[in-house]
Amino acid sequence: MQDSFSYFVNQLISGISLGFVYGLIAIGYTMVYGIVGMINFAHGEIFMIGAFVALIAYFIMEALGMGWVPVAILAMLLLSMLINAAYGWTLERVAYRPLRGSTRLAPLITAIGMSIFLQNYVQLLQGARPRPLKPLIPGGIELWTVKTPGDTDYTVQVSYMELMIIVITIVLMAVFTYVITQTSLGRAQRACEQDQKMASLLGINVHGTIAATFVIAAVLAAVAGLIYTLRYGSIDFFIGFLAGVKAFTAAVLGGIGSLPGAMLGGVLIGLIENFFAGYAEGGSEYKDVAVFTVLVVVLIFRPTGLLGKPDIEKV
Amino acid sequence: MTPDVRPLDYAAMAKEAGLTAFVVLMLAVVLVGLELRDVPGALALYTRVPDVVAACVIAFIGRIAVILLREGYRDAVMIGGGIASVILLIGLLPEVLFGTQTAVKIANRLMPFEAPVVRWCVFAAALILAARAAIGRRRLRVQDVNARVAAADRAGARMQHIARYAGPALGFAAVALPIVYGHDQQAMSVAILVMTYIMLGWGLNIVVGLAGLLDLGYVAFYAVGAYTFALLATTEGIEWSFWLCLPMAGALAGLVGVLLGFPVLRLRGDYLAIVTLGFGEIIRVVIQNWASFTKGPNGITGIPRPTLFGLSWEEEAPEGQTAFWQWFSNNLWPVEYSAAHEKIFLFYIILFLALIVNWFALRARKMPIGRAWEALREDEIACRSLGINPTNTKLTAFGCGAMFGGFAGAFFATSQGFVSPESFVFIESAIILAIVVLGGFGSQLGVVLAALLLIGLPEVFREVKDFRMLAFGLAMVAIMLWRPAGLLAHREPTVRLKTARAGAKP
Numbered sequence: 164m165q166d167s168f169s170y171f172v173n174q175l176i177s178g179i180s181l182g183f184v185y186g187l188i189a190i191g192y193t194m195v196y197g198i199v200g201m202i203n204f205a206h207g208e209i210f211m212i213g214a215f216v217a218l219i220a221y222f223i224m225e226a227l228g229m230g231w232v233p234v235a236i237l238a239m240l241l242l243s244m245l246i247n248a249a250y251g252w253t254l255e256r257v258a259y260r261p262l263r264g265s266t267r268l269a270p271l272i273t274a275i276g277m278s279i280f281l282q283n284y285v286q287l288l289q290g291a292r293p294r295p296l297k298p299l300i301p302g303g304i305e306l307w308t309v310k311t312p313g314d315t316d317y318t319v320q321v322s323y324m325e326l327m328i329i330v331i332t333i334v335l336m337a338v339f340t341y342v343i344t345q346t347s348l349g350r351a352q353r354a355c356e357q358d359q360k361m362a363s364l365l366g367i368n369v370h371g372t373i374a375a376t377f378v379i380a381a382v383l384a385a386v387a388g389l390i391y392t393l394r395y396g397s398i399d400f401f402i403g404f405l406a407g408v409k410a411f412t413a414a415v416l417g418g419i420g421s422l423p424g425a426m427l428g429g430v431l432i433g434l435i436e437n438f439f440a441g442y443a444e445g446g447s448e449y450k451d452v453a454v455f456t457v458l459v460v461v462l463i464f465r466p467t468g469l470l471g472k473p474d475i476e477k478v
Numbered sequence: 479m480t481p482d483v484r485p486l487d488y489a490a491m492a493k494e495a496g497l498t499a500f501v502v503l504m505l506a507v508v509l510v511g512l513e514l515r516d517v518p519g520a521l522a523l524y525t526r527v528p529d530v531v532a533a534c535v536i537a538f539i540g541r542i543a544v545i546l547l548r549e550g551y552r553d554a555v556m557i558g559g560g561i562a563s564v565i566l567l568i569g570l571l572p573e574v575l576f577g578t579q580t581a582v583k584i585a586n587r588l589m590p591f592e593a594p595v596v597r598w599c600v601f602a603a604a605l606i607l608a609a610r611a612a613i614g615r616r617r618l619r620v621q622d623v624n625a626r627v628a629a630a631d632r633a634g635a636r637m638q639h640i641a642r643y644a645g646p647a648l649g650f651a652a653v654a655l656p657i658v659y660g661h662d663q664q665a666m667s668v669a670i671l672v673m674t675y676i677m678l679g680w681g682l683n684i685v686v687g688l689a690g691l692l693d694l695g696y697v698a699f700y701a702v703g704a705y706t707f708a709l710l711a712t713t714e715g716i717e718w719s720f721w722l723c724l725p726m727a728g729a730l731a732g733l734v735g736v737l738l739g740f741p742v743l744r745l746r747g748d749y750l751a752i753v754t755l756g757f758g759e760i761i762r763v764v765i766q767n768w769a770s771f772t773k774g775p776n777g778i779t780g781i782p783r784p785t786l787f788g789l790s791w792e793e794e795a796p797e798g799q800t801a802f803w804q805w806f807s808n809n810l811w812p813v814e815y816s817a818a819h820e821k822i823f824l825f826y827i828i829l830f831l832a833l834i835v836n837w838f839a840l841r842a843r844k845m846p847i848g849r850a851w852e853a854l855r856e857d858e859i860a861c862r863s864l865g866i867n868p869t870n871t872k873l874t875a876f877g878c879g880a881m882f883g884g885f886a887g888a889f890f891a892t893s894q895g896f897v898s899p900e901s902f903v904f905i906e907s908a909i910i911l912a913i914v915v916l917g918g919f920g921s922q923l924g925v926v927l928a929a930l931l932l933i934g935l936p937e938v939f940r941e942v943k944d945f946r947m948l949a950f951g952l953a954m955v956a957i958m959l960w961r962p963a964g965l966l967a968h969r970e971p972t973v974r975l976k977t978a979r980a981g982a983k984p
Binding site for chain 2: 202212215216218219220222223226242245246248249250252253257258261262263264265266268269271272273275276277278279280281282283284285287288289290292294295404408411412415445448449451452455456458459462463466
């Protein structure tokens, strides 16, 4: 028998770190939705590319003889951010910019097309089998140990990995909040969100701002990809789909267009998923069902999400 | 040289092309340039430097060609592109024709890509650029979205006139298809597949095209239909035939559609899309994990084939039945047994089912309910003011679409003889939606065209199967960029106020 409170704490911590992954991807969805009003369906694939680049970066560092973990992780972070920025920019330039001003469905279809393309592109180039990575950061801080009647003791611990995930995410969120609220780029973004035509009349480069939004979204997705790679230690070309859908769910749950909402939604989704898998009988198979059910319930009773502003329909 | 050339700004040109090459370098350097491969015990890095370098150089040259074309230097591009394509053709052809080591080596030297298909893509790009330079009268300019939509609308309007004749003509062609290709089982399989997608596209068209509800989980109803039939037909003690199950499958899928639709149809466009996507995934996950009922990921095998009024299509009919070929030989005309007969029969079933959906959609548009759907798509608030109940109207559309999805699912189960959750993944929903959108919302003929393009063409090119889905994704993007409103998009008001013109005269 394990102490139920300790089990709860363990589930809570791992749920939060999983939630941060969803939250980082969800910010990308919500930002893009806020500024161009479209579901960037290929965003999950961008996340997957980030994860692959991070994995490859580790092997590059190892091949260069610089396998010391902190340096290696820094290199993984920087390289995946750089490459992902290029992918995010290209995605917007090729698939979405030419369709600006057309129907709402047209960019959704190109997004789905790009998503299929990128999945198969990575599958062709990197192979279809899961790629493993050994745990880079073993160990953790032991909080307390529970004596059990058997020989095994049950230890509640925060692993260094989870700690690092939480620290990286919080630092990143601070930087990101600064960019959005304090810099001219952030102001331009918020202006474009409200009224693109007016913003362009005031001398804001709307195309450039939108491209910058995609780049920021892709960079955050790269961090999520790195965290995912470290956390699960195995990635394949298909991880982007489910993570993307759940992250979008998180964005909707938090209220689409709202940045704190995306993070909150991400953490909630991570917690729901983890607790459902941990407590419900047969929960690990049905955890995705639980996530979507929560989404449906929230949307029925609070269609604008938790932190979203109700939008007024003008006639 | 043509008169309308602009002077070249070499610095800006180099900058633009350099930027393109740099982006390509960034895209390619890690994902293309390096690959993790399994070696015993570990992963090893494998490099593909020539591919990356070649991609950058080609991007640079290609960009310069596009700039030249944009500035009006057609002759230069035509000659350059022509020479490049001739050199490539001479270099690459021996590889395909003879396949000798030297030929492969030459092709590799010329275009250092690992995959031969990529080399041919470069050749095609050079050829297209040269052709564009040779044909284009004006400067190459990128049309803006509205111009492209307008062009599609004109094409759609033209098509609508032709459709009056083309529709029935295509119908007759479909009926006659087995007479020409009936002996070829492969071809019939492709035809059945395309027909299934046409039916699904028409079914979804009711939801997306007519009622304007974005449904990303259509495959859920397809799955419900397929599993309804599969379970009814294989459970001991029930074992109903296809024809008995078909209405059941449709009814159940329709019911599920109404049940799922009821809570969510109040949501607006994108929210609805994501919720339907969620439902699609829920149904798949449930099918996959409820092993005691659905046999889980292994799927259900041994689903019976449909019979023709009790005539079996097998060579040796099961007890109590007669084989079709025996009956036919005895009563009408002596024929040999052939497995192709069954395929032809299946094709006619799906053709019949698809035509029912088509007929329903065309009729519904002329009925109050169809008018209400279209009105709701255009303006929900106006509808509500006019006394149309939006939820009920949406529910009927959703339910009808789901029902037809269920029919198609039952057919899918019987034609495959096997169902498993793998057939009902999200990508199927995406493909069906793509067929509807690419066809041009609401256009029945557009769905046929898009299904032929998206499903038929990749089936024909099955040899390059690794690149099939890659090309599929690219084609979706390319068609959408070329025709943002769909291939045959044309919206004309279904009803016109006849007095308006008379009143406008002074």
